[in-house]
Amino acid sequence: MRMMPQIGQIVKVxxxxxxxxxxxxxxxxxxxxxxxxADGNKRRFDQRKRKNLLHLELQPETSSEVANSMRETGRVTNGKLRFVIQKFIERKGE
Incomplete structure (x- = not known):
């Protein structure tokens, strides 16, 4: 059974x-x-990329900030995307 991706979920390309x-x-x-x-950096929200799930590794972490922002306004700032990814990488210790 494949995990279904969620809005705000972090993925590895x-x-x-x-x-x-x-x-x-x-x-x-x-x-x-x-x-x-989108990653808010090279791949900004306005130039988001359509990716096949087979080319992504879903991470067990979902950002509620991004999910809430998308639900409320239909968009998210690039700064927030960068912040969420940065925090995730720090926690993973990469």
């Missing part, structure tokens, strides 16, 4: 030019198995 970097799920695509991701 496994394929493509951003391989090895982290991003946050900022949108779910109605046609499986795609999601929209």
């Amino acid at each position: 496994l394929r493509g030019k951003d391989e090895g970097s982290y991003a946050v799920v900022v949108g779910l695509s109605e046609n499986e198995p795609f999601v929209w991701i």
Whole structure:
């Protein structure tokens, strides 16, 4: 059984030019198995990337700040995305 991605969930990119970097799920695509991701840095919210779930590793952490922001306003600031990813990486000790 595959985990369903959540808005605000942190993912590790496994394929493509951003391989090895982290991003946050900022949108779910109605046609499986795609999601929209952004990292607030190279991949800003306004240029979010559509990625196949097979090319992502879902991390067991979801940012409620990002999820709430997306629910309330339909968007999230790049600063918040950077902050969430930075905190996650620090906690993981990478």
